Amino acid sequence: MKHIRSIRRCVQLLVFLGFCILPWLGETIRGSLFALRLGPIPFADPVATLQTLCGNWPGMRLLFGAGFTLIIALLCGRIFCSWICPYGFLSELVHRKNAHPKQTPFKQAFLVKSGLLAFALLVFLIFSYPLLGLISFPGELSLLPLLAWQNETVLAILIAAALPILALLLELATGKRLWCRYVCPQSVLLGFASGSLPDNCLGLRIRWNPKACTCKGEAPCRQACTLGLNPRHILGPNRRDCTQCCDCVQACSAKGQALTWSCTTGKKTIDKYAAKN
Ligand code: SF4
Numbered sequence: 162m163k164h165i166r167s168i169r170r171c172v173q174l175l176v177f178l179g180f181c182i183l184p185w186l187g188e189t190i191r192g193s194l195f196a197l198r199l200g201p202i203p204f205a206d207p208v209a210t211l212q213t214l215c216g217n218w219p220g221m222r223l224l225f226g227a228g229f230t231l232i233i234a235l236l237c238g239r240i241f242c243s244w245i246c247p248y249g250f251l252s253e254l255v256h257r258k259n260a261h262p263k264q265t266p267f268k269q270a271f272l273v274k275s276g277l278l279a280f281a282l283l284v285f286l287i288f289s290y291p292l293l294g295l296i297s298f299p300g301e302l303s304l305l306p307l308l309a310w311q312n313e314t315v316l317a318i319l320i321a322a323a324l325p326i327l328a329l330l331l332e333l334a335t336g337k338r339l340w341c342r343y344v345c346p347q348s349v350l351l352g353f354a355s356g357s358l359p360d361n362c363l364g365l366r367i368r369w370n371p372k373a374c375t376c377k378g379e380a381p382c383r384q385a386c387t388l389g390l391n392p393r394h395i396l397g398p399n400r401r402d403c404t405q406c407c408d409c410v411q412a413c414s415a416k417g418q419a420l421t422w423s424c425t426t427g428k429k430t431i432d433k434y435a436a437k438n
C-alpha cells in the first residue's frame with residue numbers, strides 16, 4: 162500500500178484524459194458520466210436517473226445503469242469519487258496539503274447535502290427546472306469534450322465549465338474540499354449505498370486494527386485525509402463519507418500498518434473497540 166496514492170493518481174489521470182478524448186473514440190464507449198455505455202455495460206448517474214423518475218419513466222438502460230452504479234457503491238464504497246470522478250480529481254489537486262482547519266462534523270455535512278438534493282428534486286417537480294444537472298459536476302465536466310466535438314465556441318465551453326471552476330477556486334482559497342463535503346448530490350446516493358451494509362459484511366473497506374496502532378494524538382492518517390475524516394472510525398454510517406482513496410492507508414503504512422484496505426469481513430472486537438472511542 163506504499164504506492165497506492167501514485168497508482169490512484171495514474172488511474173485518475175488516465176480516466177480524465179480518457180474522457181477528454183471520448184467523443185473521438187467511436188462507438189465502443191459512448192456517453193458521459195450522466196449515462197455511459199461501456200461496450201454492452203450501461204452505467205448511469207443515480208441522481209440523474211432519480212430526477213428523470215420525477216418526470217418520466219426512464220428507459221430500462223438508464224435504470225440498469227443506475228442500479229449497477231449503486232451496487233458497486235454498496236460493495237466497494239465511494240470508489241467512484243476517488244478513482245473516477247473528474248471533479249474529485251481536480252479538487253484533490255487544488256487541495257492544499259495540511260490545510261485541515263476545524264471541520265463541520267460529517268453528520269451535519271451529510272444532512273446539508275441531502276437537504277440540497279431534496280430541494281433540487283422539489284424544484285424539478287414543481288418548476289421542471291433541472292437544477293441537479295447544473296450542480297452535477299462529474300457529469301457536467303465529462304460533457305465538456307462533447308461540446309468541443311460538436312464545434313461549440315470556446316466561450317460556450319467556458320460558460321459550461323464556469324461553476325466547477327468557481328468551486329475549485331473557492332476550495333483553493335479555503336483549503337477545504339467544500340463541494341464534495343457539503344454539496345455534491347452524487348455523493349449523497351453513493352454515500353447511502355456505501356454505508357448500507359453492516360460492517361462485518363463482505364465488502365471493500367478501510368479497516369483499522371487498534372492493536373497495531375502506534376500513533377497517539379494527531380495521527381498521520383488523520384492529517385492525510387483531505388476530507389477531514391478520522392480514518393480510525395470509518396464504521397457504520399460513517400462509511401458513507403469515506404471515498405476509499407487510501408491516502409490514510411498509505412500514511413499508516415509508514416507507521417503501525419493498523420489501517421488496511423481489504424475485502425475481508427470485519428472482526429467484531431475491532432468494531433466494538435472503535436465504537437467506544
Ligand atoms: S463527492 Fe461528488 S464531486 Fe466529489 S468526488 Fe464524489 S462524485 Fe465527485
Ligand code: SF4
Nearest residue numbers: 386403404406407409
Ligand atoms: S478516511 Fe482514508 S480512505 Fe477515507 S477518505 Fe479519508 S483518507 Fe480517504
